[in-house]
Amino acid sequence: MERQPTDNVKVMFFLISLLFTVGSSENDLFLDFCGTWRHGKGSLSLNINLSTGCDGLSISANESTLSINGKITAQCRRSDVIPLNKFGLDSEEDSFFCLFWEPLLDQLQLQIGGHSLILCWPDSVLDTCCTDLSHGSNTAEAKYGIMNGMVRNDIVNDKIHMAYNFGGIFTKCKELCDQARQDSTYSNTPGEAVKRNQSIEHPCAYRSEVEMKEGFRGFDVTSPTTTGETSEPTTTIHLPPALKQAAKKNNNAVCTFFHNNSFFQEGPKEVQILNDVVEITVTDEIITDLSEPIKIGFHHNAIPKMHSRKCVSWDTRKDPLQVNWLVDGCETQQRGPKHTDCLCNHLTYFTVLVQLEPRPVRHLLALTAITYLGCAVSVISCIALIIFLCRKRGRSKEQSIPIHLGLAVSLAFLSLLFFLTGVLANVGGESVCVWVGALLHYALLSSFSWMGIEVFNTFWLVYMVFSPSPKLYTWNLVGFILPAVPVIILAAIGDIYGLREVVPSDDISNPYLMCWMKVTNKALLAHVFTNMTILAVLVSSGFVMLFLVYRQIRTRDEWRQNRVAFLSIWGLSCLFGTTWGLTFLDFEPLSDFILFLSCILNSFQGFLLMLRFCMLDWIRKQAACPGLGSTSTGSTRQHMLQEKS
Numbered sequence: 177m178e179r180q181p182t183d184n185v186k187v188m189f190f191l192i193s194l195l196f197t198v199g200s201s202e203n204d205l206f207l208d209f210c211g212t213w214r215h216g217k218g219s220l221s222l223n224i225n226l227s228t229g230c231d232g233l234s235i236s237a238n239e240s241t242l243s244i245n246g247k248i249t250a251q252c253r254r255s256d257v258i259p260l261n262k263f264g265l266d267s268e269e270d271s272f273f274c275l276f277w278e279p280l281l282d283q284l285q286l287q288i289g290g291h292s293l294i295l296c297w298p299d300s301v302l303d304t305c306c307t308d309l310s311h312g313s314n315t316a317e318a319k320y321g322i323m324n325g326m327v328r329n330d331i332v333n334d335k336i337h338m339a340y341n342f343g344g345i346f347t348k349c350k351e352l353c354d355q356a357r358q359d360s361t362y363s364n365t366p367g368e369a370v371k372r373n374q375s376i377e378h379p380c381a382y383r384s385e386v387e388m389k390e391g392f393r394g395f396d397v398t399s400p401t402t403t404g405e406t407s408e409p410t411t412t413i414h415l416p417p418a419l420k421q422a423a424k425k426n427n428n429a430v431c432t433f434f435h436n437n438s439f440f441q442e443g444p445k446e447v448q449i450l451n452d453v454v455e456i457t458v459t460d461e462i463i464t465d466l467s468e469p470i471k472i473g474f475h476h477n478a479i480p481k482m483h484s485r486k487c488v489s490w491d492t493r494k495d496p497l498q499v500n501w502l503v504d505g506c507e508t509q510q511r512g513p514k515h516t517d518c519l520c521n522h523l524t525y526f527t528v529l530v531q532l533e534p535r536p537v538r539h540l541l542a543l544t545a546i547t548y549l550g551c552a553v554s555v556i557s558c559i560a561l562i563i564f565l566c567r568k569r570g571r572s573k574e575q576s577i578p579i580h581l582g583l584a585v586s587l588a589f590l591s592l593l594f595f596l597t598g599v600l601a602n603v604g605g606e607s608v609c610v611w612v613g614a615l616l617h618y619a620l621l622s623s624f625s626w627m628g629i630e631v632f633n634t635f636w637l638v639y640m641v642f643s644p645s646p647k648l649y650t651w652n653l654v655g656f657i658l659p660a661v662p663v664i665i666l667a668a669i670g671d672i673y674g675l676r677e678v679v680p681s682d683d684i685s686n687p688y689l690m691c692w693m694k695v696t697n698k699a700l701l702a703h704v705f706t707n708m709t710i711l712a713v714l715v716s717s718g719f720v721m722l723f724l725v726y727r728q729i730r731t732r733d734e735w736r737q738n739r740v741a742f743l744s745i746w747g748l749s750c751l752f753g754t755t756w757g758l759t760f761l762d763f764e765p766l767s768d769f770i771l772f773l774s775c776i777l778n779s780f781q782g783f784l785l786m787l788r789f790c791m792l793d794w795i796r797k798q799a800a801c802p803g804l805g806s807t808s809t810g811s812t813r814q815h816m817l818q819e820k821s
Contacts (some may be wrong), residue, residue, distance in 0.1 A: 207233075207276070215239055222242070225243070232246055234247075234341050260289070281439075284638060344570070347748050411433055413473075456526070461523075464523075470521075474516045478513040479513055506526070536576070542689060551594050557787075560786055587785065590616075590622075597690045597692070601676075611669075614666075624756075628654075673693060
């Protein structure tokens with residue numbers, strides 16, 4: 177197919193720009209190539225074939241496969257076929273992608289479908305680096321392939337071609353590293369060039385190799401000191417004698433220090449890792465479960481007490497394509513706000529993860545004790561109340577009893593699950609918490625529903641006196657069946673329910689585990705649209721109903737008696753769930769007071785509800801006694817309390 181004149185002009189300008197680049201004394205510090213992959217619908221895959229050298233790089237695509245082949249790396253060797261359907265690319269015909277190559281870190285990264293895939297992990301370079309990847313000739317146009325190919329945001333060709341080829345040249349890594357230190361536009365953030373007013377501290381990874389000879393008694397490795405810091409290095413590593421015993425084939429341990437590499441920072445916004453990352457390896461060895469841990473000391477800026485920190489590692493065997501920091505195999509020791517020691521029993525990448533959100537909870541131990549006590553008492557109280565209401569239902573025709581019974585059952589279930597959630601989280605872990613978290617959410621929504629039914633029923637009794645109330649099955653449908661609908665939908669979506677850590681401010685290394693919603697964006701949206709929205713409607717309608725009831729009964733003689741007035745408002749508050757409105761008042765300077773008050777009232781709600789019915793029953797018996805007042809007064813009081821009970 178003939179090349180159009182416009183294509184020739186574009187290629188001419190691009191080649192001229194390359195000539196100026198080659199003619200200059202500086203080398204390219206990175207390559208970013210972007211384009212749109214035109215493919216078919218169905219099964220898609222990524223084909224990787226990378227090896228050491230500097231012969232060049234080829235990026236090609238067809239109807240079902242995106243291929244990256246070449247010899248440009250210093251140490252990375254990889255041959256793999258990766259299915260792309262799990263990244264949601266099978267439903268679209270066009271997929272935008274970018275490939276980023278950083279010779280200083282021997283790092284190759286692909287961004288496609290909103291995901292960052294690691295093709296070559298960061299590493300230290302050796303003597304030579306493959307850089308100055310220049311664009312060669314394009315292949316012929318095709319129906320499927322790469323269109324709108326761009327190098328550093330400059331469009332090379334807007335037609336669809338099956339492949340783009342790049343040739344490279346060897347450069348001394350030390351010279352390239354010195355150039356990067358002084359380059360004001362260098363940034364290791366993919367696709368970004370950031371102006372800086374000072375030289376870059378460590379654009380290259382620092383590598384230290386330790387030979388573990390016979391009789392190895394341990395060795396200390398230190399990172400280079402950063403600019404402006406002369407007192408102590410950023411990171412220190414102690415290699416124990418147990419490492420020599422675990423290494424069967426090789427006696428050389430390699431420690432690599434990375435500084436300010438944004439590649440490692442990918443992840444949730446609620447967390448952030450330190451600027452320093454350490455990789456410890458023994459060539460061609462997989463070492464785990466060391467009898468004596470490796471000690472890594474991170475010196476960093478002061479971390480406020482409100483932010484917890486944990487030592488984490490990235491297991492590239494389990495997660496070879498994406499960075500995934502885990503606490504497994506590492507113990508955290510805090511040595512003040514500026515120093516953290518990590519004791520780890522395996523070899524891989526290590527750093528310290530700082531939890532930004534949610535913030536640690538003050539007085540968590542006291543709040544947990546109150547919650548456990550309150551839930552235990554509430555479960556027993558609700559069971560007693562259920563028995564009381566069942567007996568009363570047999571000899572009374574009050575229409576409100578089935579509603580009170582539904583509220584008591586839902587509160588008993590909620591209190592029981594909340595009492596057991598900590599135990600189940602520690603024993604069952606993530607797999608159990610998926611189910612327990614969903615059940616706990618259902619119990620909470622069911623309790624809110626029955627509280628809302630209590631509000632509606634009170635309104636009906638006060639303002640719809642001569643209209644028949646809805647049938648019992650309607651209440652059961654709203655109170656027990658309807659709350660299950662959003663829970664089932666959220667469980668089907670996935671990644672909503674699971675293990676949740678609540679970090680105490682006084683001991684952030686020992687979080688409280690519970691089964692609830694996870695700390696993810698999807699779980700946060702689910703929490704807002706289900707729990708907080710329903711709670712806002714419930715609390716606002718409850719307060720409105722309290723005001724309406726107050727207007728109805730404030731002129732009665734019984735209202736002037738303090739105990740009746742108190743029990744009327746307090747009892748209805750328990751029924752309407754208005755105490756849960758304290759959740760919206762959690763702000764300084766009353767934060768601690770509101771937190772404790774909310775914890776006490778809501779965890780003891782089952783007990784307070786039982787207490788209300790016991791007191792009302794006692795008052796009814798008092799009102800029925802002729803010696804305690806006139807029959808008319810007692811009858812009026814009983815009528816008022818029965819209508820609101």
